[in-house]
Amino acid sequence: MESQVLGRSALRVSRMAYGCWRLAGSEGGPVPVDGDRTGRRAVHAALDAGYTFFDLADIYGGGECERIFGGALRERPGIRDGLVIASKCGIRLPDVPVGAPHRYDFSREYIVWSVEQSLRRLGIEALDVLILHRPDYLMDPEEVGGVFGRLRASGKVREFGVSNFTCSQVALLQRAWGNPLVTHQVEVSLRNLGALENGLLDQCLMEGMTPTAWSPLGRGVLGTGALDGMEPVQMERVGRVRAVLDELAEREGVGRTEIALAWLLRHPSRMIPVVGSVQPERIVAMTRALDVSMGREDWYRLLVTGRGERLP
Template identity: 50%
Template sequence: MQTVALGESELRSTRLIYGCMRAFGTWNRDEMTPDRRREAMSAFAAAVEAGYNHFDHADIYGHGECERVFGEFLAGNPGLRDRIIITTKCGIRWAGDGGPTAPHRYDFSPEWIERSCEGSLRRLGVETIDVYLLHRPDVLMNPDEVASVFDRLHASGKVRSFGVSNFTSSQTALLQSRLSRPLVCNQIEVHPLRLSPLEDGTVDDLYRLRITPTSWSPVAGGRLFGAPGDDPKLSQLVRVLDDEAHAHGVSRTAILMAWLLRHPSVILPIYGSRQPDRIRDAVAGEAVQLSRESWYRIYLAARGVALP
């Protein structure tokens, strides 16, 4: 796969990122059986073989077990760590974390960011995180405090670069205004069932600031494969996707990747299937050159409303 710079950093990511959130296919620890561990390892191996060089994690995925099983995968594949980019995230805390009455919340306090970072390094079994993201905007974010903890984590060699996730343009700008180095990405939800970042200025602002947009759930978390039921807009969208897939000789998944890849801001889709065949298949989207007409056909079906 082709690689591109992440933001203005020296890190070069493949056009598709492999998302590790569903590594076990469950968030229930009791269901994280040895079989599911092996399946997670097979999915990681398929992604490496298919050419993905960038793996997306978070401290919370599988309550830490997704990072842990990835650490085991790295330990079993000497030399791999130096050939890949590891992204992970912090800042989401579940209800009950920190005390029985603690609510579900976001926490960008320096203490929590540092503690979470230590936990991720330990579970992944690595010395450095390549890209460390703030997972969801904390309304109580103090950008000066975040800047100083980022500086400490960078100076100690624990984190190479930083980014954000699910940030609005103004939240990104506020944080960036206090940081000593440029944010490299904003990980946002954008796909045909979620067009708003393409229309509300989020992607425009990232493009302007040379911050890479990475897109989570590029196949809408599987919703673009479910039965459309009696949703005429979804049925029409699936029809158009399949027409384009047929015309280009690829799958619906590959067309969905191609649709995101076609955007000039250099969006990087984060694909999260656990199935080796699908992980390989998505890569075909990179070779598809969607014409403006094909791109707009999908966009119009996704909007469900004609352009003015």
């Protein structure tokens, strides 16, 4: 697969990333009856299809996703060095310890502890990228910058990034860390257009950070995911987006999801979609998004359909 540099780092990553959130079952659902098999098969499919950039988090599947990914890696001796492995920390789940609320924690102790647990579950010596998952309202930027420095000096983490931050939170941390933050993972898709308008993608361009797009298919509804549970207005809008995607897909000889991903790939920030299907044939098919060259007219047609109203 085509590759690119990640932010202002020396890391080269595939143009599309594989997201490991669903390796142990979808959205906190039950663990698949076949145990690790679905998850490992998905990782192998991604490796075979040329994805070299993998996105994980300490909390995915309560740690299971890192463990499954680590298991799959061990089945491919020698492959680790060609990969860029990112994991996240900073979200603490409720009731650990008992009675504690769902919360965010960027304290020195918690970040260091979390990275060590991730490395142990993954069975690797260092994370290529550590991403702070959601902004901690009690973040002390100097403290976090200091932890980043120590983690890098100890060889446990190479580069750092953020996710779901505001522009000002990025700027704060960037100044305290004093080195480039290499990526900002944001929710963006034809179902969620906020990042195009709230300055996050502009900031990525300005700072030379590579944005990665989480839930690039709107959690599946831009594919063939069920629309039930949505407000009727949203359902109608997604239906219209799917219809335009299908029309362009037929013309280009690809599938609907490839067009939805090509729309993200077209952004000048060289945004990297983080795909999350666990089905091998879909993981492979989605790489064809890279063969679609999307013109301005098609891009805007999709934008307007996703907005649900014409541009001013």
